[in-house]
Amino acid sequence: MLEFDAVRVTRGPFTLSADLSVPKGARVAVIGPSGSGKSTLLSLAGGFLAPDRGRIRVEGRDITVLPPGQRPVSMLFQDQNLFPHLTVAQNVGLGLRPDGRLSDPQRARVAQVLDEVGLEGMEDRRPANLSGGQQGRVALARVLLRARPLLLLDEAFAALGPALKAEMLALLGRIADQTGATVLMVTHDPDDARSFAPQTILVEGGVAHPPVPTGPLLDDPPPGLRAYLG
Numbered sequence: 279m280l281e282f283d284a285v286r287v288t289r290g291p292f293t294l295s296a297d298l299s300v301p302k303g304a305r306v307a308v309i310g311p312s313g314s315g316k317s318t319l320l321s322l323a324g325g326f327l328a329p330d331r332g333r334i335r336v337e338g339r340d341i342t343v344l345p346p347g348q349r350p351v352s353m354l355f356q357d358q359n360l361f362p363h364l365t366v367a368q369n370v371g372l373g374l375r376p377d378g379r380l381s382d383p384q385r386a387r388v389a390q391v392l393d394e395v396g397l398e399g400m401e402d403r404r405p406a407n408l409s410g411g412q413q414g415r416v417a418l419a420r421v422l423l424r425a426r427p428l429l430l431l432d433e434a435f436a437a438l439g440p441a442l443k444a445e446m447l448a449l450l451g452r453i454a455d456q457t458g459a460t461v462l463m464v465t466h467d468p469d470d471a472r473s474f475a476p477q478t479i480l481v482e483g484g485v486a487h488p489p490v491p492t493g494p495l496l497d498d499p500p501p502g503l504r505a506y507l508g
């Protein structure tokens with residue numbers, strides 16, 4: 279369970295309020311017009327931004343003042359957060375030990391998750407020598423290895439073509455099943471929300487609304503969302 283309890287944050291002239299909870303293991307899309315505060319909501323959960331008011335909890339534990347690295351959270355951005363000078367195996371291994379000094383069992387576990395995401399035989403390559411889809415798999419392998427309770431994606435697959443994006447969403451779904459993670463996914467594509475997320479948080483007019491069923495929301499959107507979806 280992820281809770282935003284009477285959270286409020288101001289960035290210049292912009293204020294976002296969030297008073298909502300997301301059940302454990304849920305898959306939730308975060309949609310809303312550009313500049314409405316979707317990334318702000320994820321930054322609050324990830325610890326990259328501190329609220330002015332309110333508390334944030336994951337599975338009952340107050341994480342409001344914890345730094346990002348100590349939160350039970352993994353976050354994926356569009357650039358996949360890969361280090362160009364490290365190999366695939368080293369990039370994934372960082373999910374277990376930030377200093378990269380893995381024990382033999384940890385190394386075996388890295389090899390296992392690389393197999394699970396279809397990257398067997400690519401352990402020693404560097405990110406520049408991988409396709410976009412393979413880079414996405416490396417990032418997802420790290421998420422799988424970390425197995426944190428909360429997974430945040432900020433338009434992580436927005437740059438991928440439709441077939442590859444569908445493949446990544448399917449892999450993400452398998453990883454979420456395997457780890458039991460709660461997933462919040464910012465997307466501009468209503469089809470992603472429909473296919474991946476039974477629930478959606480609408481961010482609009484300075485408010486992150488509690489999650490509602492995705493289909494009915496998109497079938498009959500409120501005026502602000504309708505204008506944005508076109």
Ligand SMILES: Nc1ncnc2c1ncn2[C@@H]1O[C@H](COP(=O)(O)OP(=O)(O)OP(=O)(O)O)[C@@H](O)[C@H]1O
Pocket residue numbers: 289290292310311312313314315316317318319
């Ligand atoms: N570092 C910052 N400093 C001040 N204001 C910011 C900062 N980052 C974002 N904002 C403002 O906060 C508001 C919400 O931004 P946010 O990035 O959360 O929107 P978004 O819904 O993710 O937008 P988009 O869909 O375009 O990525 C915007 O009005 C933006 O101008």
